Amino acid sequence: MSAIGHEHGDDHGHDDGHHHHKQTFVTKYIFSTDHKMISKQYFITGVMVMGFIGIAMSLMFRMQLAWPGEAFPIFETLLGKWAPDGVMDADIYLSLVTIHGTIMVFFVLTAGLSGTFSNLLIPLQIGARDMASGFLNMLSYWMFFISSVIMLISLFVEAGPASAGWTIYPPLSALPMAQSGSGMGMTLWLVSMAIFIASSLLGSLNFIVTVINLRTKGMSMTRLPLTIWAFFVTAIIGVISFPVLLSAALLLIMDRSFGTSFFLSDIFIQGEVLHYQGGSPVLYEHLFWFLGHPEVYIVILPAMGIVSEVMSVNSRKPIFGYRAMIASILAIAFLSTIVWGHHMFISGMNPFLGSVFTFTTLLIAIPSAVKAFNWITTLWKGNLQMNPGMLFSIAMVSTFITGGLTGIILGDSALDINVHDTYFVVAHFHLVMGISALYGLFAGVYHWFPKMFEGKMMNKNLGYVHFWITAVGSYGIFFPMHFIGMAGVPRRYYENTAFPMFDEMTNIQVLMTVFALITAGAQLVFAYNFISSIFYGKKGPKNPWKATTLEWTAEVKHIHGNWDGPIPHVHRWPYDYSKTDENGEYVIPGQDFVPQTVPLQEDEEELQH
Amino acid sequence: MTTLLTLTVLILVAVAIWQMTKIFELSQLRTETAQIANDKDNKNNGYLMLVFLVFIYGITIFSFWKYGKFLLPESSSAHGAEYDSLMLWSFVIIFIVQTITQFLLHYYAYKYKGKKGKKALFFADNNMLEAIWTIIPVIVLAGLILWGLYTWTDIMDINDDDDPLVVELYAQQFNWTARYGGADNVLGGANVRMIDIDKANVLGLDEGDSYASDDVIVKELHLPVGRKVNFKFRSQDVLHSAYFPHFRAQMNCVPGMTTEFSFTPITTTAEIRQNPDVIDKVERTNKIRAERAANGEPNSDPWEYDYILLCNKICGKSHYNMQMKIIVETEEEYNEWMKTQRTFGQTMASMQ
Numbered sequence: 001m002s003a004i005g006h007e008h009g010d011d012h013g014h015d016d017g018h019h020h021h022k023q024t025f026v027t028k029y030i031f032s033t034d035h036k037m038i039s040k041q042y043f044i045t046g047v048m049v050m051g052f053i054g055i056a057m058s059l060m061f062r063m064q065l066a067w068p069g070e071a072f073p074i075f076e077t078l079l080g081k082w083a084p085d086g087v088m089d090a091d092i093y094l095s096l097v098t099i100h101g102t103i104m105v106f107f108v109l110t111a112g113l114s115g116t117f118s119n120l121l122i123p124l125q126i127g128a129r130d131m132a133s134g135f136l137n138m139l140s141y142w143m144f145f146i147s148s149v150i151m152l153i154s155l156f157v158e159a160g161p162a163s164a165g166w167t168i169y170p171p172l173s174a175l176p177m178a179q180s181g182s183g184m185g186m187t188l189w190l191v192s193m194a195i196f197i198a199s200s201l202l203g204s205l206n207f208i209v210t211v212i213n214l215r216t217k218g219m220s221m222t223r224l225p226l227t228i229w230a231f232f233v234t235a236i237i238g239v240i241s242f243p244v245l246l247s248a249a250l251l252l253i254m255d256r257s258f259g260t261s262f263f264l265s266d267i268f269i270q271g272e273v274l275h276y277q278g279g280s281p282v283l284y285e286h287l288f289w290f291l292g293h294p295e296v297y298i299v300i301l302p303a304m305g306i307v308s309e310v311m312s313v314n315s316r317k318p319i320f321g322y323r324a325m326i327a328s329i330l331a332i333a334f335l336s337t338i339v340w341g342h343h344m345f346i347s348g349m350n351p352f353l354g355s356v357f358t359f360t361t362l363l364i365a366i367p368s369a370v371k372a373f374n375w376i377t378t379l380w381k382g383n384l385q386m387n388p389g390m391l392f393s394i395a396m397v398s399t400f401i402t403g404g405l406t407g408i409i410l411g412d413s414a415l416d417i418n419v420h421d422t423y424f425v426v427a428h429f430h431l432v433m434g435i436s437a438l439y440g441l442f443a444g445v446y447h448w449f450p451k452m453f454e455g456k457m458m459n460k461n462l463g464y465v466h467f468w469i470t471a472v473g474s475y476g477i478f479f480p481m482h483f484i485g486m487a488g489v490p491r492r493y494y495e496n497t498a499f500p501m502f503d504e505m506t507n508i509q510v511l512m513t514v515f516a517l518i519t520a521g522a523q524l525v526f527a528y529n530f531i532s533s534i535f536y537g538k539k540g541p542k543n544p545w546k547a548t549t550l551e552w553t554a555e556v557k558h559i560h561g562n563w564d565g566p567i568p569h570v571h572r573w574p575y576d577y578s579k580t581d582e583n584g585e586y587v588i589p590g591q592d593f594v595p596q597t598v599p600l601q602e603d604e605e606e607l608q609h
Numbered sequence: 610m611t612t613l614l615t616l617t618v619l620i621l622v623a624v625a626i627w628q629m630t631k632i633f634e635l636s637q638l639r640t641e642t643a644q645i646a647n648d649k650d651n652k653n654n655g656y657l658m659l660v661f662l663v664f665i666y667g668i669t670i671f672s673f674w675k676y677g678k679f680l681l682p683e684s685s686s687a688h689g690a691e692y693d694s695l696m697l698w699s700f701v702i703i704f705i706v707q708t709i710t711q712f713l714l715h716y717y718a719y720k721y722k723g724k725k726g727k728k729a730l731f732f733a734d735n736n737m738l739e740a741i742w743t744i745i746p747v748i749v750l751a752g753l754i755l756w757g758l759y760t761w762t763d764i765m766d767i768n769d770d771d772d773p774l775v776v777e778l779y780a781q782q783f784n785w786t787a788r789y790g791g792a793d794n795v796l797g798g799a800n801v802r803m804i805d806i807d808k809a810n811v812l813g814l815d816e817g818d819s820y821a822s823d824d825v826i827v828k829e830l831h832l833p834v835g836r837k838v839n840f841k842f843r844s845q846d847v848l849h850s851a852y853f854p855h856f857r858a859q860m861n862c863v864p865g866m867t868t869e870f871s872f873t874p875i876t877t878t879a880e881i882r883q884n885p886d887v888i889d890k891v892e893r894t895n896k897i898r899a900e901r902a903a904n905g906e907p908n909s910d911p912w913e914y915d916y917i918l919l920c921n922k923i924c925g926k927s928h929y930n931m932q933m934k935i936i937v938e939t940e941e942e943y944n945e946w947m948k949t950q951r952t953f954g955q956t957m958a959s960m961q
Contacts, residue, residue, distance in 0.1 A: 264865070282863060317729045317732065318733040324739050362753065366747055369742060381729060382723075383729040398711060414761035417692070417858065418857045459644060480668075483679055493928065499932065517618045540642065575733065
């Protein structure tokens with residue numbers, strides 16, 4: 001097989017000869033350099049382990065919010081000394097909120113989503129035998145693994161895990177005397193994140209190089225599936241912005257441990273004046289959000305790519321406005337790096353700067369609107385195949401619109417004044433990037449499960465159960481949440497009982513918590529389906545969704561190098577679904593899709609999409 | 610009640626898992642294509658999409674009907690009216706777009722649900738359509754941006770016109786202190802390095818500064834109605850945020866720098882208590898509190914409506930209870946109250 005590989009081997013020749021290596025358990029399942037295995041490792045660590053821990057945390061603090069001060073035996077079991085007699089402590093409440101945010105944003109939706117699907121799909125969809133550097137890829141995963149382990153270890157330190165909010169604004173995060181979580185817990189948080197950033201950078205660089213260099217013959221940039229475009233651009237903004245977070249983390253480490261004053265000045269705490277002089281917490285906020293805002297697009301762009309692909313396949317129609325979709329990805333990516341100040345309108349930053357950030361922020365609504373309308377038009381006059389992946393894709397568009405629209409309010413500096421840091425923000429970003437990105441992730445899992453596990457398929461009926469409960473539950477949690485935000489309830493309050501003006505909102509809190517518990521229950525359905533399908537799932541056809549893209553031409557069985565024979569060549573764009581000739585006949589009679597590997601037929605015109 | 614709810618949820622989850630196991634067994638069919646949606650799945654889920662559209666509209670209407678009354682009453686500051694109408698119009702636009710797009714999305718999902726043998730339309734591009742839905746958001750957003758920026762510049766323009774009252778709000782874990790400029794309406798110099806707890810100089814005022822000696826330091830914020838107030842914010846330890854929801858005002862308190870915000874209160878505490886929405890709210894809340902009292906639960910004293918200053922930036926363990934009462938009163942009442950306060954100089958003298 002290596003001999004055949006040489007035929008088109010001008011830039012794929014490097015992996016020849018690897019194919020017959022005897023794989024030991026360690027090289028196959030643990031220190032694997034194969035992108036398919038690494039993708040599964042990312043998924044299992046990021047989503048199945050970290051994700052479920054993150055969700056469990058959210059359930060605990062949601063219960064505290066609905067029934068403040070109530071004793072739950074489960075709290076005592078899980079939180080130990082932090083929940084004496086089952087009543088949650090205020091410090092651990094903040095820790096749970098902090099670690100929930102950190103895990104969900106970075107570990108689940110960055111590593112779990114982008115790590116899984118970029119790794120799985122980039123080589124398979126561009127027609128490459130593996131990533132540009134399998135070794136760096138392995139390194140990237142294992143650094144992610146170490147960072148996850150350190151984050152989990154931080155949950156068990158004496159004084160408690162980090163609890164300054166996932167944005168860890170100093171001085172709160174810098175001074176152990178300001179809160180107990182800012183001691184060892186915060187140190188471990190920072191170390192974990194520093195390693196995470198290194199992991200993310202290695203992964204992103206690999207993705208970029210692979211997409212640029214290893215596309216198969218005929219796979220021009222304008223023939224790439226939108227998934228690849230999304231992963232590619234995501235990797236680029238990751239490379240641009242993550243290093244800035246690293247610098248923020250390093251400066252914070254220095255302030256904490258070596259007495260520098262980058263972010264601290266004029267502090268009097270616990271009866272004494274500290275020596276810090278001349279630093280500014282606002283500087284930290286700038287550095288943090290310089291990553292923090294692109295980060296939400298690092299989270300949502302891969303989901304958008306996945307949804308575009310899954311929706312097109314299941315609509316049996318080309319994605320509407322392919323080039324506009326690419327342009328909007330690029331526009332969103334560009335704008336995402338110049339809007340970070342909208343998190344800081346009332347931070348004490350110069351109001352003029354606020355005006356500039358309002359302008360750039362509201363501009364992002366334009367490419368986002370284009371994407372939403374293009375998705376809706378993709379459904380129009382389609383032949384929609386309601387597979388679970390498709391349902392999640394449709395629902396992603398729904399939550400993206402609902403959550404995105406309230407961004408018009410938060411991005412407007414004037415309107416932000418009164419809803420900043422309230423539950424309105426929490427509702428907004430959970431819908432627009434949390435739930436939407438998770439829907440993208442689920443769409444991807446249901447759709448590409450056969451590629452991850454050698455042709456096995458997930459159970460569709462369990463998928464439907466999972467989907468419908470999740471879809472109803474997510475709106476049930478986050479829609480009413482806007483109202484308590486508009487009523488002025490601040491986020492990160494351990495309980496709202498100190499303010500009689502919030503008394504009458506307890507009922508909404510209970511409603512949201514009940515929805516959260518039910519929705520989380522539905523995720524167990526997914527976990528069950530996922531795990532049992534790995535072992536007992538039935539094999540489907542080689543190309544179960546009748547898709548045009550290259551991954552479905554690769555071997556069902558996982559082999560190193562993906563294609564047993566030569567790498568296929570590409571002759572057309574990836575969205576020739578239901579394409580007909582003048583007589584209204586499909587290009588390939590009896591088949592409503594034309595794989596990318598099929599050359600243009602006689603008289604067939606390639607549309608310049 | 611809570612136990613019941615928890616139990617119900619647990620039972621429901623158990624039932625769900627049991628049902629799932631059954632479904633899983635039932636659906637383990639032999640055929641290769643068993644896990645791919647067939648016409649029946651398309652039909653069922655297509656209809657459910659329509660039901661889901663009704664659900665989205667339903668939860669929207671339900672929330673407005675049930676929770677709409679929880680929203681803040683009309684603004685008690687001069688700039689708040691403009692804020693509220695910008696908010697209202699933004700919401701009008703949002704709801705129009707939300708209603709239309711969700712309808713199209715879910716209706717198409719229902720209408721075009723797949724059937725074997727059906728031909729989808731190969732419709733890859735249309736410049737006209739793309740142009741329309743690029744230009745419409747551009748126009749709408751341009752309007753919102755201009756209006757928003759105009760309002761923002763207006764609100765954030767902090768100046769000394771109209772003889773503003775100068776008030777410092779001082780934040781620390783976990784309480785607020787207010788300082789008035791006194792007779793000269795000028796705040797004396799201060800820095801955390803001059804804090805002297807033993808002498809009760811808790812805000813770190815410069816004892817040698819003549820502007821400082823007539824400053825008045827209090828734990829309850831009194832404001833005269835109709836007079837512009839220029840707030841200066843300081844924090845001594847971590848970030849805090851001074852949040853005045855009733856006045857549509859908020860500003861972070863940052864250690865190491867002084868931040869500013871300015872607004873004019875236009876409704877006194879006595880007046881806002883007569884606002885019909887507020888009367889209703891107090892009635893509802895006191896009903897809840899009376900129930901609590903009957904059950905011997907805490908937080909059950911009858912409540913009287915007050916303006917409140919909250920901390921809205923995570924600041925540590927008791928962040929959730931960092932508050933200060935704000936009283937807006939007539940000029941005369943304010944002056945009366947101010948007369949009864951001790952100045953910083955008097956406090957220092959009494960410590961000697």
